Amino acid sequence: MPKIHITTPIFYPNAKPHLGHFYTLALTDVQTRFNKLRYFNVANNKVKFTTGTDEHGLKIQNAAAKLNLDTQKFVDQLSLTFKDLCVQSNINYDRFIRTTDKDHMHEVKEFWRACSKDxxxxxxxxxxxxxxxxxxxxxxxxxxxxxxxxxxxxxxxxxxxxxxxxxxxxxxxxxxxxxxxxxxxxxxxxxxxHQLIDHIENNxxxxxxxxxxxxxxxxxxxxxxxxxxxxRPSQRLNWAIPVPENASQSIYVWFDALCNYLTVLGSLEDIRDSANEAHEFMKNTTHVIGKDIIKFHCIYWPIFLMSANLPLPKRVVVHSHWLNDGVKMSKSLGNVVDPIEYLATYDTDSMKWSILHNSCIENDGNFKDTYLKDTRNGILVNKLCNLVSRSSKKFDPSTAINYWQPIFRQNSNNLVVVLESIKDNASMSQVISKNICEIEQILNWLEKNYAKQMESFNYQMITTKLVNLLDLTNEIFQEMAPWSIKNESEFNKRDLALFLANDVVRIFSIYAQPILPDITDKLFKVLLVPTNESKDLALCKLGHGSSYGKRYENGLNIISRVI
CATH class of the missing domain: 2.170.220 (Methionyl-trna Synthetase; domain 2)
Incomplete structure (x- = not known):
């Protein structure tokens, strides 16, 4: 399989991280985890995710001088704030590159020489x-x-x-x-x-x-x-990489910064070599950027690469920006959203789901505080985790799963047979059969479209379908009211509610784990779903996988509500 490389732009650390930084990191982290999930069973699966900080330039130079600080020590501290954002946000990068790294400064000079003819x-x-x-x-x-x-x-x-x-x-x-x-x-x-025009038209x-x-x-x-x-003249800009063979000039900060995408893969010689892994990573690179830096990544960068005789990335994915309750964020207005502040109250999974569920990359997002509480309490606690909690305290869901799982598995492409087996039950309402059919429709859609939509960064479409699954299943659970069924002749009906509650959560968790890695990991452990099955997209059908489930008589508190 091809090697996959996914990047954020490296961030300029002249101010503390804001929601835009979190959004770019979240988009990229989810794409990385999705690719690891998609190719979990493929040999030689390699997905590389890189981010970092852009530490040269006049702004940094002037800021350090104003504070009377050593510039290197100044950027050492600044970069830590972005590393901390990654830690707090559970961003699983392979390398955090800094433009002050020695190997990067060497590669920038090599890249300059490779482009010098132009x-x-x-x-x-x-x-x-x-x-x-x-x-x-x-x-x-x-x-x-x-x-x-x-x-x-x-x-x-x-x-x-x-x-x-x-x-x-x-x-x-x-x-x-x-x-x-x-x-x-x-x-x-x-x-x-003209070469760039041809490339864009042909790709x-x-x-x-x-x-x-x-x-x-x-x-x-x-x-x-x-x-x-x-x-730039070194006399004016000295906090930069000197131009090779001409120390009176400093390399423009954007030329320097863009080169980070090469440094993280290896030497220029390795990247040019079609037999080398670094070459394959470069050809399968996805850059995720904000719309304000599009000309640097979509005009300057590919042209620099053409000049240096290096492969171009596979694609550049451009996302829009964020407003705060309808107003553009700015320091002067004091309405810049600090993600670290919210992460202290809401865990990273809740934050990622909230931001990605309420935005799409084509249009500017509109941040509202209520999104976070609605996500945490309304979706993740009430709709998701409660399905497991309610079906495992008074009942043993494994019994229900063992009974209904083979029936659904044998008829996974024809739920009409399953519905026929329950329709004669007078207490089985139209809501139940309708919802089961709608669940099947959503699962069929996800089977066909999940990978395509995730690869296209259409996360909102996926989260919407997954929430629909939870809504339909919760409605079935309420309608069937398994806690009220005392007649042994209706235990199969009760067990159907328990099975659907657990199996929909199992399937939800497989699909949602790129966005909710922590919560879905807890759910898989609670459900006793084997690790290899939790990573298998082929098992995202009702009744698939091995037996699982367990009773928790003392109840479960998988994640807590935020007051």
């Missing part, structure tokens, strides 16, 4: 944003007047003569910009524009969702690409 030097004039570490064209720049009014800049005015008292911003991120003139190295992006899944692929193609076809500045 570089030139020249004077760079323009509006530079320290916050964004990039230049903006003048049509993206406006002046903020002392009264707060924002006006366009004057096209013919010589802005090299202005004082620092005047304030200018870019209209892309609204961060401050200053007019700058400097000598830089430039990369000739135009050399590969329609290269950029997902499709709307981003369409917009980028339109941009690439609209005309030549300007040369890209890829260095």
């Amino acid at each position: 570089m030139c030097t020249g004077e760079h004039k323009g509006w530079y944003s320290i916050s964004d570490e990039t230049f903006y064209p003048e049509n993206f720049v406006k002046e903020v007047l002392p009264d707060g009014k924002i006006v366009p800049i004057e096209k013919e005015f010589d802005y090299t003569t202005i004082t620092d008292t005047r304030k200018f911003i870019n209209t892309d991120t609204n961060n401050q910009v200053k007019y700058s003139i400097e000598e830089n190295y430039f990369f000739k992006l135009e050399n590969y524009r 329609p899944d290269f950029i997902q969702p499709k709307k981003y692929s369409v917009s980028l193609l339109n941009l690439l076809k609209s005309g030549p690409l300007s040369n890209l500045s890829i260095s």
Whole structure:
């Protein structure tokens, strides 16, 4: 099977982690766990997940200087906050890379040399944003007047003569910009524009969702690409990797940062070698990024790789951002969501399910506090865990499972036979037979679509189907009221409710474990489902797997409610 590599962008640690960082990590962690689940029974299954911190650049340099701190010690502390977010969020990465790592700094210089044939030097004039570490064209720049009014800049005015008292911003991120003139190295992006267009057109899944692929193609076809500045004068930016053979220049932070995706796989020679594992990982790489950094990953990065004669990643998956109760998050408004704060109250599984169940990658998410409590108490406690608790305190579910499991397994593709066996029972309502049919429909849909939807990051579609399963099963349990059945002639009916409660939870847990690894692990242990069966998607049918189940006379508290 192909080796699979899944990445987050490496995060710039100039501020503490926010909900956007958690979201990217959650999307990527779930994709990693899904692939490990999908290929659990496949020999040589290898899935690599990498994340990290981007620690060079002028923002870091200035922040450390302002605090009178050694810059390396400063970033050592900053990176720990993102590592802590990963620990608190149960993010199971294979490597946390830092751009200050020695092997990375070596590979960046090698990558620079590999791309040097497409570089030139020249004077760079323009509006530079320290916050964004990039230049903006003048049509993206406006002046903020002392009264707060924002006006366009004057096209013919010589802005090299202005004082620092005047304030200018870019209209892309609204961060401050200053007019700058400097000598830089430039990369000739135009050399590969047509090659990139061909690649995107011949690989329609290269950029997902499709709307981003369409917009980028339109941009690439609209005309030549300007040369890209890829260095800064070391006199201004010294906290960076020096340009090979020219220490007067520092490598542009984005050129440095993008190279992390190579460093985590091995040397450039290994990645070029089609017989090497690193080559296969690179060809099967999925980059998961926010929509604000799409041009760096979908234009600059593939062009750099083409220049260096390296394989391109399989795809770049772009996700949208988050609002807080309908309002854009910002430090000035004080409405930035701190994931660590919420993780202290709600476990990581609840947090992941809540965020992924209430969002999709194409549209901006809208965070609400109520999502977390609704997920924890309403779905995971009341609908999921209670099915197991209610069916195992007063009853021995293993008896019910042993009776009904073979009946459902033998008729797994024809539940009409099962329904025929119970329809003559006068106390068996229409709700029960209808719900059993709907459960079967959902399970058939999941069997056909689960892998495709998970691979496409359509997690919300999967979580919705799984919650529907719980709703239908809970409705059956309430309707059948097994605690009220005292007549021995109706014990099979009672046992049907117990079997369905446990088997739906078993199937739910197999499908949900990439999102809920901790809770589903507890459920598998409580249900006595063997480890190899808990990882087998082929057993996600009613009545499949070996016997399981146990009575817990003292009750169960798998996870607790949050008040």
